Amino acid sequence: MMPVARPAAWDGGVCPFAAGWQRVLMWWFIVGDGLLFGAFLAAYGYARLIATTWPDSSVVFSLPYLAAMTLVLNTSSAMMASGVAAARRGAWPTARRWLLATTLGGVLFLGMQADEWRHAIAAGARLSGNPWGDASFGAYFFLITGFHGTHVLLGVLILTIATARVATRRATPLGIELVGLYWHFVELVWVFIFTLFYLL
Amino acid sequence: MKGVVRRGVTMTDRSDRFSAGGESVRLYWATWAALLALTLVMLLLDTAPVARPWLVAVLLVAMLAKVALIAGNFMHLRHAHAGLVWTFIAGLLITGLTLYVLIVPDALRIRDMLVNR
Numbered sequence: 001m002m003p004v005a006r007p008a009a010w011d012g013g014v015c016p017f018a019a020g021w022q023r024v025l026m027w028w029f030i031v032g033d034g035l036l037f038g039a040f041l042a043a044y045g046y047a048r049l050i051a052t053t054w055p056d057s058s059v060v061f062s063l064p065y066l067a068a069m070t071l072v073l074n075t076s077s078a079m080m081a082s083g084v085a086a087a088r089r090g091a092w093p094t095a096r097r098w099l100l101a102t103t104l105g106g107v108l109f110l111g112m113q114a115d116e117w118r119h120a121i122a123a124g125a126r127l128s129g130n131p132w133g134d135a136s137f138g139a140y141f142f143l144i145t146g147f148h149g150t151h152v153l154l155g156v157l158i159l160t161i162a163t164a165r166v167a168t169r170r171a172t173p174l175g176i177e178l179v180g181l182y183w184h185f186v187e188l189v190w191v192f193i194f195t196l197f198y199l200l
Numbered sequence: 201m202k203g204v205v206r207r208g209v210t211m212t213d214r215s216d217r218f219s220a221g222g223e224s225v226r227l228y229w230a231t232w233a234a235l236l237a238l239t240l241v242m243l244l245l246d247t248a249p250v251a252r253p254w255l256v257a258v259l260l261v262a263m264l265a266k267v268a269l270i271a272g273n274f275m276h277l278r279h280a281h282a283g284l285v286w287t288f289i290a291g292l293l294i295t296g297l298t299l300y301v302l303i304v305p306d307a308l309r310i311r312d313m314l315v316n317r
Contacts, residue, residue, distance in 0.1 A: 018281035027284060031291035038292065042299040049307035052314060063243055070239050078232035081274045085224050184274040188267060195263040199246050200256060
C-alpha cells in the first residue's frame with residue numbers, strides 16, 4: 001500500500017513550507033543574500049580582531065546622524081508594511097501613497113549615505129587607508145555600506161516600478177508583498193550593520 | 201483565507217493568515233515605535249560609561265530583538281510555517297554562529313602572534 005501524505009501533520013499539502021512558490025523563492029533569496037552580508041560582516045570581525053588598534057566609530061562617524069538614517073529606513077519600512085496591508089485590502093490609492101512615501105524614504109536614506117561617504121572621503125578615507133588607524137577600516141566601511149547602499153538603490157528602483165504598476169492597476173497584492181519582503185530585508189541588514197559596524 | 205486544492209489536498213498559504221485590516225497597520229506602527237525606542241536605548245548605552253562586556257551583550261540582545269520585530273511583524277514570519285521560520289533562523293543565525301566559532305580563535309591567535317612578535 002502506498003504511503004498517504006498527512007496534510008494535518010505537514011500542513012502544507014503538496015506545498016512545502018505552506019507558502020506559495022513566489023514567497024518561498026523570495027525567502028530563499030533573502031537567506032542567500034543574508035549569508036553574503038554575513039560573510040562580509042564575519043570578514044570585518046576577523047580583520048577587527050587581528051588588528052592591534054581599531055578606530056573608534058563613535059569618533060569617526062556622527063552617531064546622531066546615523067540615528068537619523070536609521071529612523072528614515074525604519075519609518076520607510078513601516079510605511080511599506082502599511083502599503084502591503086492596503087494592497088491586500090484592495091485599497092489601491094492608499095497603497096500607492098504608502099509606496100510613494102516608502103520610495104521617498106529610500107531616496108532620502110541614499111542621499112544621507114552619499115553625504116556620509118562624502119564626509120569620509122573628504123576626511124581622507126580610502127579603500128587602501130584612512131587617517132584613523134588600521135588600513136582595512138576604510139575598506140570595510142566602503143564595502144559593507146556600499147553593498148547595503150546598492151541594495152537600497154535597487155529597492156528604490158523596484159519600488160518605483162511597483163508604484164507605477166499600482167498607479168496603472170497592473171499590480172497584484174502578492175507582487176507588492178514580495179517587494180515589501182525585499183524592502184524589510186534591506187532594513188534587517190541595516191540593523192546588523194548599525195550594531196556591528198557603527199556601535200560595537 | 202485563501203485555499204488552493206491540488207491533487208485533492210487543501211493547501212493553505214499561511215502568510216495569508218495575517219489580518220490586513222486596521223489592526224495590522226496599528227501593529228506595524230507599534231513595531232516602528234519599538235524599533236525606534238530600541239535604537240535610542242542602544243545609542244544612549246553606547247555613550248554611557250558601561251563596562252565593555254556588558255555593553256556588547258546588551259547591544260547584541262537589542263539587535264536580535266530588532267531583528268525579531270522586523271522579521272516577525274513586518275515580514276510576517278510569525279505567521280509562517282515552522283519549516284520556513286527555521287530555514288531563516290538556521291540559515292542566518294546558525295551559520296553566523298558557526299562562522300564566529302571558526303573565526304574568533306584563529307583571529308585571536310594571529311593577534312597574539314602580532315603582539316608578541
